[in-house]
Amino acid sequence: MSATVTFDPSTLKLNEAGLIPAIAQDASSGEVLMMAWMNVEAIEKTLETGRVTYWSRSRQSFWIKGESSGHVQELVDFRVDCDRDCLLVVVRQTGPACHTNRRSCFYTAVRDGDEVELMSPME
Template sequence: MDSDILDSITFDANGLVPAIAQQHDTGEVLMMAWMNRDAVQETLEKGQVCYWSRSRGKLWRKGESSGHVQRLVDFRVDCDGDTLLLLVEQTGVACHTGRHNCFFTSIRDGKAEIISDVEIPPEEIYGDKTPAP
């Protein structure tokens, strides 16, 4: 891989960059996670999305425990180089709560409202090892 691509991304002081995953054919925003240089490189080389897990302190290959993977369709860098947009083909649900996306809480009339149902109970996906948010 051309190192100029990695060098064009502005990683923060912790070596991370925010990455927004969006369903490529519908435009639905699925989730936001963090990537470090290794996660970006692996994602571009393998075509399967890989993030950096801040809570676990290691690479997080989306779907490695759930089977709900994200296949990379297009990789975009914003104008400042400090945010990534990943157009993906999502298999299964994107959120660890068993919902299709992570943006299921809406603030309406000053109150939080859950606007989407659980599609797959987390215990069916992860057993006793449901990951922390």
């Protein structure tokens, strides 16, 4: 087991816009739910509150997952990849993660050159 080191967000490799991709994974099933962007402040808010907070590139503002939809992501674990250029947020998801009302944003597979929808919107 390695030594514990204090997390320093300045060691992350952010893109030119100051953002880093964050993959959300369901803590119970291991299912990949979605990908969104975080900046340093969104990371800090997530770690402080336990409510996953992203940066909306289209709105240029913070986006606390579930704040308007009720489809909350409660932080279970926060991980940094080996290159420090991608994050994994392991979450307890309430309701669908995708804005299309599907459990996961990754509901389209490409098989034999065709797109196949793997799940329908949740009721």
